[in-house]
Amino acid sequence: MSDKAGRYAPFISFMLILFACGVLFPPHTSRVLCSQSIGAFGVTGELDPPPDALIHEEVVASNRSNETVPQRNYPVTHDALAPHERYDRIIRVAAERYGIDFYLIKGVIQAESSFNPRAVSPVGASGLMQIMPTTAEMLGVNNRFDPEENILAGVRYLKDLVEALDGDVELALAAYNAGITRIRRTNGVPYRVTRTYVQRVKRFAEEFRSL
Numbered sequence: 001m002s003d004k005a006g007r008y009a010p011f012i013s014f015m016l017i018l019f020a021c022g023v024l025f026p027p028h029t030s031r032v033l034c035s036q037s038i039g040a041f042g043v044t045g046e047l048d049p050p051p052d053a054l055i056h057e058e059v060v061a062s063n064r065s066n067e068t069v070p071q072r073n074y075p076v077t078h079d080a081l082a083p084h085e086r087y088d089r090i091i092r093v094a095a096e097r098y099g100i101d102f103y104l105i106k107g108v109i110q111a112e113s114s115f116n117p118r119a120v121s122p123v124g125a126s127g128l129m130q131i132m133p134t135t136a137e138m139l140g141v142n143n144r145f146d147p148e149e150n151i152l153a154g155v156r157y158l159k160d161l162v163e164a165l166d167g168d169v170e171l172a173l174a175a176y177n178a179g180i181t182r183i184r185r186t187n188g189v190p191y192r193v194t195r196t197y198v199q200r201v202k203r204f205a206e207e208f209r210s211l
Helices: 002-024 027-037 051-063 088-098 102-113 133-139 147-164 169-178 180-186 192-210
Strands: none
Touching: 088 102, 088 147, 102 147, 102 169, 102 192, 133 147, 147 169, 169 180, 169 192
16 A cells, blocks of 8 residues: 555645645736736837837737736735735826826726836836837926826826827827827728727726726
C-alpha cells in the first residue's frame, strides 16, 4: 500500500495545487489582474492621429475584447480603494463642470488606461485619459500624470468634441479615439478599431453604473 501511495504522490500533490489555485485565485480575480495590466493606446488627443497609431490600437483592441471592469471584492477603506474608485471625487467635479456623464468618463478612463495614472502609449499619450503633448499644451496642462489635471483636461476635451459634433456623444467618443478630422471627413466612424473602442467605452460605462 505504501508503494502505491508513493507512486501516486506527485499526481495527488499536483491536483492539490490546482485546487488551491482555484480557491485562491478565482476567475473574476484573474480578469481584474489582466485588466489592470493592459496598456493604454486608445486616445491620441490629436485631431488627426498617425495611421500607425490606429493600426496599433486595432491590435490592442483585438487582444482585450473580453476585458471587463475591475470588481471590488474587499472592504473599502480610506487607504484601500479599488483603482476605479480612487478618482471618483475628481471625476464628479469634471462631470458637473462640463456636463459629461460620470459613468461615461469612467468608461473612457477604463478603456484608455485601466485607471493607471502612469500609463504611456507608444505614440506619447499619457495619464488616465491618455492626453497627447500637443493637446495638453492647448488645454494648459502642466503635468499629464497628475490625475486631477489629466481628468479635467480630458473631460473638457471630450466636451469640446461633443459640442463640435452637434451633441452626438458616440461621434465624440469616436473623435476622441480617431480624431475629429477623420470623423468629419467621413461623417461617421470609419475604422473598425474605433467602432470597437466606442462600444467598449459604452459597455464599461454601463458596467460601472451597475456596480
